[in-house]
Structure formats: C-alpha cells, structure tokens
Amino acid sequence: MSLQTSIHAQRRARLASMLGEGGIAIIPTAPERQRNRDSDFLFRHDSYFYYLTGFTEPGACLVITADGRSTLFCQPKDLEREIWDGYRLGPAAAPAALGVDAAHSISELDAKLPRLLENSGAVWYPFATHNGLAARVEGWLNAVRARARYGALCPAVQNDLCTLLDEMRLIKDAHEQAIMRRASAISAGAHIRAMQRSARMLRAGEEVREYHLDAELLYEFRQQGSQYPAYGSIVAAGANACVLHYRADTAPVRDGELVLIDAGCELDGYASDITRTFPANGRFTGPQRALYDLVLASQEAAVAATRAGARFTDPHDATVAVLAQGMLDLGLLDKSKAGTAQDVIEQRAYFQFYMHRTGHWLGMDVHDCGSYVEPGEVGQVSQRTDPLSGELITNRPSRVLRPGMVLTIEPGIYVRPAPGVPEAFHNIGIRIEDDAIVTESGCELITRGVPVKADEIEALMRA
Numbered sequence: 001m002s003l004q005t006s007i008h009a010q011r012r013a014r015l016a017s018m019l020g021e022g023g024i025a026i027i028p029t030a031p032e033r034q035r036n037r038d039s040d041f042l043f044r045h046d047s048y049f050y051y052l053t054g055f056t057e058p059g060a061c062l063v064i065t066a067d068g069r070s071t072l073f074c075q076p077k078d079l080e081r082e083i084w085d086g087y088r089l090g091p092a093a094a095p096a097a098l099g100v101d102a103a104h105s106i107s108e109l110d111a112k113l114p115r116l117l118e119n120s121g122a123v124w125y126p127f128a129t130h131n132g133l134a135a136r137v138e139g140w141l142n143a144v145r146a147r148a149r150y151g152a153l154c155p156a157v158q159n160d161l162c163t164l165l166d167e168m169r170l171i172k173d174a175h176e177q178a179i180m181r182r183a184s185a186i187s188a189g190a191h192i193r194a195m196q197r198s199a200r201m202l203r204a205g206e207e208v209r210e211y212h213l214d215a216e217l218l219y220e221f222r223q224q225g226s227q228y229p230a231y232g233s234i235v236a237a238g239a240n241a242c243v244l245h246y247r248a249d250t251a252p253v254r255d256g257e258l259v260l261i262d263a264g265c266e267l268d269g270y271a272s273d274i275t276r277t278f279p280a281n282g283r284f285t286g287p288q289r290a291l292y293d294l295v296l297a298s299q300e301a302a303v304a305a306t307r308a309g310a311r312f313t314d315p316h317d318a319t320v321a322v323l324a325q326g327m328l329d330l331g332l333l334d335k336s337k338a339g340t341a342q343d344v345i346e347q348r349a350y351f352q353f354y355m356h357r358t359g360h361w362l363g364m365d366v367h368d369c370g371s372y373v374e375p376g377e378v379g380q381v382s383q384r385t386d387p388l389s390g391e392l393i394t395n396r397p398s399r400v401l402r403p404g405m406v407l408t409i410e411p412g413i414y415v416r417p418a419p420g421v422p423e424a425f426h427n428i429g430i431r432i433e434d435d436a437i438v439t440e441s442g443c444e445l446i447t448r449g450v451p452v453k454a455d456e457i458e459a460l461m462r463a
Contacts (some may be wrong), residue, residue, distance in 0.1 A: 007175055008054045009099040011168065012062075012070050015052065018164050019066040022121025025161050026113070026137065027052060028061040028130055042228065047364040048126055048165050050269050053098055057089060059106050063116055069101045071116070076105040110136075114143035122157035129162070162369065169363055170370035171404040176270060176363070177437055180406060181446045183226065183267035184435055187274050188449030190220035192460065194235070194261055195450075199282035199461040202255050208280070210235040213261065214248035221265040230271035231366045234262035237280065241429025242414040244356060255281045258288055260429055264366070271366040273408050274447045275433030282461030284454055287424040290330055291413055292454050295430045298322035298411040299452075302358050306401065306409060306436050306443040312372055313398040316358035319411040324350050331422050332415065347387045353415055359408045362435055368406075374399050405438040409445075 019025055029049040033041045045056050053062055059075040077090035094103035104112060117123060117140055125137060137158070144154040172180065193216040201208045214235045221229060235248035241260035253259055259280050264272035277292065279285070284292060301322045302315035324344040327333045338349050361368035377397035384393050401407075410433030415425045432452060436443040451457050 004054055005097075005099040007173075008052055012052050012064055012100075013068055014168065015164060016064050016066055016068040016070075019064070019124060020122060021066060022119070022155075023066040023124060023159075024117060024120040024122070024155070025064045025124040026061065026133075027064070027126065027161065028133060029055070029058060031130075032058045044228075045269070046129075047169075047269070047369075048129075048161070051165065051169060051364060053100070055089070055094075055098055061106065061109055062100075063113070065116070065120075072098065072100045072103040073106045073109045073112075074103060076107070110140070113140045114147075117141065117155060118144050118147065119153045120155045122159055123155045124159045124161040124164070126162050126165075127160040166369040166371065167375075169368065170361065171402065172363060172406050172437070173404070177404070177406075179268050179270045180272065180362075180435070180437075183230075183265055183270055183272040184274070184446040185449050186221060186224040186226050186267065187264040187272040188447055189224065190217045190263065190265065191261060191274055191276050191450040193217070193220050194259075195276070195278050195282075195457065195461050196463065198253055198259060198278070198280050202253070202281045208253035210237055210240075210248045210251050210253060210259075213253065213259065217261070217263045224265075226265035226267045228266055230264045230266040230273065234260065234275075236260045236262075236429065239416075239427035239429070241277065241431075242416050242427060243429075244414070253280045256285065258428060258430065260431055262431065262433065269364050271362060271364065271368075272447065273362055273366050273410075273433060273435055274450065275410055275412075275431045276450055276452070276457070277430040277432065278457050278461065282458055284458065287422075288428060288430075289454055291415070291425060291428055291430055294323065294326035294330065295411055295413050295432050296452065296454070297326070299409055299432050299434070302409045302411060303434075303436070303443060303445065306407070306438065308401055308403050308438055308440050310401050311374075311398040312359075312401060312407070314401075315407075315409055319358045320345055320350060320354070323354055323411065323413065327353060327413075330425070332425065334420060351388060352418070353413050354411070355414070356410075356412070358411050359436075362406045362408055370399075370405075372399050373397065401438045403438055403440055407436055407438070409434050409436055 027049050030046040035041045043058050061073045063071045072094050075088050091103035194213040197216050233248050236246040237251050237253040237259050238257040240246050257280050260277045262275040264274050298319040301318040305314040305318040325341040328335050338344050361370045373396045380397050382395045386393050412431035414429045417426045434445045434447040451460050
C-alpha cells in the first residue's frame with residue numbers, strides 16, 4: 001500500500017470508529033456539471049469524498065461501516081467511453097489501487113445500498129451538500145422498511161456526517177501541510193510574475209490590461225504542476241480594488257495606480273490563497289504607501305496574535321485595533337466626530353473602510369470547513385446590538401487555535417470617495433493576505449515567497 005493510499009485508509013478507519021455501533025456513512029463525490037450543450041465544466045471532486053479516498057473520477061460513492069469496512073461504487077470499465085472521456089479505474093482494480101475492501105459499479109448503488117443499510121443503527125451522510133441525496137437516502141430506507149416482515153431493521157437515526165469530517169479536516173497532518181506549502185510556493189511565484197510583467201510593460205510603454213496579469217497567474221500555476229486555480233482570481237486595477245470579489249476583466253492597468261491580486265492555485269486537492277497589492281509601475285505614491293504601511297502593520301499585529309491557545313477572533317481584534325488608530329491618524333476618520341480608537345472600534349466606524357473579517361480556515365476548500373465556535377463552549381451565549389445595523393447579534397466563544405490548523409490572515413482597507421474622506425486616498429483598495437499554519441509558539445507563514453514589505457515589492461518590480 002502506497003503512502004497516499006495508507007493515509008486515506010487511516011482516515012476511513014478513524015471515521016468508522018466515530019460512527020457508533022451499527023453506524024454507516026455514505027459519501028458521494030461531486031456530479032459533473034453541464035456548461036453548455038454537450039460540454040461540461042471541468043470536473044472537480046467533492047472534498048469530503050477525496051479526503052477519504054484520493055479518487056478523482058466522477059460518478060462515485062463511498063460507503064463506510066462502523067466495523068471499518070469500506071465499499072466504493074465507481075464507473076465501470078467501458079472501452080468505448082474511455083476513448084472519448086479518458087481512462088477509468090473500474091471496480092476490479094479499485095480495491096488494490098485505493099485500499100478499499102470492495103468495489104462495485106455505480107449502476108448497482110440503488111440495488112446494494114438498502115442491503116448495506118439493513119440492520120444498521122444510524123445512517124450518516126453530508127447534509128445540504130448534494131442536491132437530491134437526502135431523497136435518495138429516504139428511498140433506500142423505504143426499501144429497507146419494505147423488508148420488515150422478513151426481520152429487517154431500518155436505521156432510526158440520520159446524522160450529519162459533516163460534523164465528524166469537519167473536525168477531522170480542521171487539523172492538517174504533516175502530509176497535508178507539505179502539499180499546502182508547495183501550493184503556496186507555486187502561488188507566490190505566480191504573483192511575482194504578475195508584478196514584474198506589470199512594471200515591465202508599463203516601462204516599455206505598452207498597454208496593460210487586467211487579463212495580462214491574470215494570464216501570468218494561470219501560466220505559472222500550470223507550469224509548476226497545479227491542477228487549476230483554487231478560486232476565480234481577483235485582478236483588480238485602480239478603483240476596482242475596492243470591490244471585494246472583483247474578477248479579472250478587461251480594465252486597463254494604469255501607471256500610478258495600484259493593482260490588487262487575490263489568487264492561489266490548487267494542488268492535489270489543497271488550496272492556497274494569497275493577496276498582494278502593488279503599484280502598477282513599481283513605485284508607491286505617498287498616499288498609497290501610507291495606507292499600505294498601515295495595512296501591513298495591522299497584519300503584523302494579527303500574525304503576532306496567531307498562536308496555539310489564542311482564539312480565532314484574536315487576529316481580527318488585533319487588526320482592527322491597528323486600523324482604527326491608523327484611520328484616525330491619517331484623517332480617514334474625523335477625530336472630532338469619531339472620537340478615540342476605542343470609540344471607533346465600539347461603534348464599528350472602521351467598517352466604512354474595512355468590512356470583512358481578517359481570516360478564514362484554509363484547506364481542501366479555499367474557505368475550508370470547520371466550526372468557528374469552540375465546541376465545548378457552544379452553550380455560552382451572549383447577545384449584543386450591532387451599532388451600525390441595530391441587529392441583535394448572538395455571540396458564542398470563538399474557536400481556540402490548535403497546532404495544525406491553517407488559516408488566512410488578510411486585513412485590508414478600501415477607500416471609496418465619500419464626504420470628508422481626503423481626496424488623496426480616493427479609490428485606493430489594499431489587501432495583504434498570507435496563509436498561516438498554527439504552531440505551539442506562533443504560526444508559520446507559508447506564503448512569504450512573494451515579498452510583502454513595500455520596499456521589497458518595489459525592489460522586486462525593478463528587477
């Protein structure tokens with residue numbers, strides 16, 4: 001058994017041990033999606049399914065029982081279809097290749113699932129992740145009930161498998177961390193290519209468009225072996241950087257403006273996520289540099305707050321504290337109206353320029369699974385009224401960070417023209433994002449292969 005196969009087998013065994021006596025789990029992969037007429041979107045497996053199998057073909061489903069037995073349903077060998085659509089592993093080869101105990105054609109799923117469910121104590125499957133899965137489970141259970149006169153017992157309990165798998169996936173093992181470091185290195189190289197091309201073309205007097213820089217990202221991702229981007233790349237020039245989920249488009253990249261790129265590749269099922277903001281021509285203006293240094297200082301405070309034993313919200317709180325004071329110092333907020341930095345925080349006045357959280361879990365999904373509430377403290381509820389919306393907010397204790405958790409640290413500032421806002425800062429959007437593995441003593445930033453300090457960015461772009 002290969003290392004890769006062994007890792008997935010260990011995960012299946014661990015999951016089986018948590019299903020309870022007589023438990024059975026059903027995990028399908030993602031369906032293929034039609035793009036138009038006879039063309040499909042590029043297939044991407046379901047993350048839960050891949051986590052347990054390492055299998056990337058569509059048309060598959062995994063069944064695990066509490067005794068540790070795993071059964072795979074997959075596409076059968078079909079030489080004619082394989083000529084058109086590519087090689088299939090097939091049920092005969094699956095046990096040896098993937099380490100499962102048995103494998104059958106996916107066409108047999110409806111016939112065999114009721115017998116596998118029969119006399120089980122509880123059925124587990126991912127809730128609200130696969131359209132139609134709950135209805136199929138009900139159909140399989142009805143087939144079990146139809147055999148009640150023959151002594152068949154039907155599972156009386158249905159549980160959300162995500163509650164178990166989310167906790168498993170939240171802590172990344174050494175194998176996962178190694179892949180994520182490699183994905184981060186590839187993405188860092190892609191950001192460097194985009195930065196340097198922007199400055200090079202502008203120096204040469206050439207027209208630069210957002211799609212030119214997006215092309216550099218895609219080239220480097222594939223050149224280095226990444227399967228595809230982890231998400232739609234954001235390449236935002238000038239005022240477009242103030243749109244949080246802007247997509248790379250046709251807008252010109254102008255001399256004297258900033259460019260915000262939020263992009264990362266996916267490698268072997270794991271995402272990276274980097275944001276850098278840089279001057280299109282390689283030189284920050286005074287106002288750009290002032291805001292950039294503020295955002296970087298807030299990120300440094302967040303990094304210092306990211307360590308085992310801290311709460312998930314601690315990096316965000318550290319970020320906001322720095323940004324609030326900086327907004328007052330730079331005149332983005334009027335001290336006579338906004339008050340002190342603490343007033344800015346309590347009234348959420350910073351929200352005009354910083355409206356998102358400082359991070360999220362990262363792993364197989366770019367916004368990875370895992371609760372943001374500490375499991376043992378879910379019942380500790382407090383409420384507060386949001387000073388901006390007036391909405392009643394329910395608070396629960398934030399997650400305690402533990403070694404092996406991976407999260408992003410991504411403060412930003414986005415200045416849209418508004419009364420009272422200094423014109424020198426208008427239409428400047430800045431975000432700096434790195435990926436961090438939590439350690440006992442702090443965190444390991446795995447995306448610093450691309451510079452983050454303003455002087456280093458300028459030096460890179462002169463090269």
